[in-house]
Amino acid sequence: MTTALSIRQYRSDDPKFGQYMEKHAVVGVDSTVEVEPAVRAILDDVRARGVEALIEYTQRFDGVTLDASSLEVSREEREEALRRAPSVEVDALRRAAERIRAYQEKLVPRGFMDRQADETLGQLVIPMDRVGVYVPGGKATYPSSVLMNVIPARIAGVPEIVMVTPPGQEGISPLVLAAAEVAGVDRVFRVGGAQAVAALAYGAGLPRVDKIVGPGNKYVAAAKRLVFGAVSIDMIAGPSEILVLADDTADPDWVAMDLLSQAEHDEDAVSRLITWSPGFCDRVRKSLERLSFDILRGDIARTSLSRHGLLVETGSAEEALALANRFAPEHLEICAADADELLKGIRHAGAVFLGHYTPEAVGDYVAGPNHVLPTGGTARFSSPLGPYDFVKRTSVIRFEAAALRREAGAITTLADAEGLTAHGDSVRLRVRQD
């Protein structure tokens, strides 16, 4: 049985579209509150019992029997996976990794040290000591995500990167292991779920890390939320989304295929088109109806388009830009004649794809920017994953006696005004005795 396609289509001045916007106003990511009690129990148990608990949960949830010595994937297994993976795929991974490295290197924050005669002010930028990357198991495996999560940490200078992934009945996907080799992961452990997050956060059964990144199911998301504070985490990702802004210089088939490429992910994926060219929505809808039967995952795509898809015609490009900023989309394609000019009106988006020859897939795999992007409107305040997420900063202050004398009045006035007179005394003592 094939799913029919029925996709919402509005003109932006239609009151029904106003209602849609009210209902779909950005509210950030969903909570994982319903699984919290179960996840909290796993976290506490792993924290208390370490490896023993990891082995039990892996038996229970993954149906795989491990012992303390088989928890880590050996160097031999990893090299074997790299040899076994199809060489055309490994070459593609290497090409992607090369381009990702080149781009991510431009994003490493730099410190500074400004030395004056009587004072030095600076900021050190120091990589985290150890980072954990979660890689989901299951049928759909995403070696590209291994590259996207690991390489920015490597480029930031993190000395040790640990990967965890649940072992399926058939073992870990060779292409995922190959991607770990290409990206330069230091250690790989076959453990997943909330138990892996706990082990990394508390150093219970696995090396303790400073940050945990990578996508996962709702148990993994809840676990990351609960260990936040003990370690750093990346954002909790919601369903993936694309917003295409297009005028009638765009090929309706190309736009439709880009919408389908988002919709094929899963039934929660969100594909939206906004155009200011009269009649263009109809053309794209017809392309969707036709092309959705050409693609392999057409049923999934038609379901997600019917549930979450949207085609909107506005009165102007300006109005389309304003709507785009309200959506603050994860992926934003601008398939229009003056894409570069329109970009100037964008305030909120995870990644922007400009022109007719930049389908989202370019950025998903090889362009260089990260495909780990803020979802659910969180591009209002969040950024693509990058090396800046794997460093931390340290302020440096050095006053000589002259600088302290010069600023003593302001410091002691403010300290005393706040009732923190020992703060003032720490300055007075030095200035007086000097």
Place this chain on the structure above:
Amino acid sequence: MTTALSIRQYRSDDPKFGQYMEKHAVVGVDSTVEVEPAVRAILDDVRARGVEALIEYTQRFDGVTLDASSLEVSREEREEALRRAPSVEVDALRRAAERIRAYQEKLVPRGFMDRQADETLGQLVIPMDRVGVYVPGGKATYPSSVLMNVIPARIAGVPEIVMVTPPGQEGISPLVLAAAEVAGVDRVFRVGGAQAVAALAYGAGLPRVDKIVGPGNKYVAAAKRLVFGAVSIDMIAGPSEILVLADDTADPDWVAMDLLSQAEHDEDAVSRLITWSPGFCDRVRKSLERLSFDILRGDIARTSLSRHGLLVETGSAEEALALANRFAPEHLEICAADADELLKGIRHAGAVFLGHYTPEAVGDYVAGPNHVLPTGGTARFSSPLGPYDFVKRTSVIRFEAAALRREAGAITTLADAEGLTAHGDSVRLRVRQD
């Protein structure tokens, strides 16, 4: 009744010190889980009822009767506060603000746009639209914190900064309002607690913001944790701490006063000294015993030193540095002859104060770096608050047809390997028709 001082003192090879380190191993910030249900109810109520709920909670928790028109502090009241505040204090605020601006300006991330013949890759750095700053009320008011939270957002280019603070029976502290004027806050609302956080996060009764920063009690902290995801938040701050590394070139009185200046904050504050100079701990302890009776808040300081204070003598400076990295302190003073050299061994600290003339108070008020710093060992993965916390990044990708043709093989290979064939189709369609 005065509190006696009794402070823990160890040599680092003492097994008891080993036990201390085990017990005080870094575990991040405390959870606020016990107040979560009460806070969740307030969040839901404010989200549903907006201003009406804000007025009711302000009546109940602050004992202050407001109406919709008195929720916002008027321009006249704010200018009046600036005129009424002692001019020496306003001048000190202005001096601090000037130095904070000069330093923070060096920390604004810059984007880039790399245009090649057939592809453009870049990253935009865009300020958030609106930021909320929480300023605690109560007896102790900290105008310096207003500067430290607001100025980095202003420097980042945030167009609108909204401040919320609970109204006491005597109104908002004039010096806090004066600091808001000096820092350039756009709007001030007299509302605090979890209700203020909810209103900012959901745009219910107050302007909706993209990020909420600033310290608060456990209800405020719990509320920030719960709205995380719908908005961005800063770290949940734990008790303030100082770690002093010193050799015997330091004046024991100066070191003692710096420890006291941390300890005077409150009874949870943490002051620690590590030295590699034999006998130096004893000298500092004697200074603490004497000076703690000279300072205004001596009782509080002696209580916090007795509860959380620590004096340690190590066998070497290297050992002291290794311990400092294990603590990952919020504030780290290096009061030693070769402070600049020792800095090279530091991997984890919020802010470092070098040499004998840089007491922590310098950085608390006027130096320029932020006094909002990672506590509780979170300097392993967190940074001082800065302009980088108030911007977000957007990747920009533009491929021309030639670039797409060049990379098509790698993209389609990876997309197909991941089973996302419509991703591949979106490339094939363009390359084929081109």
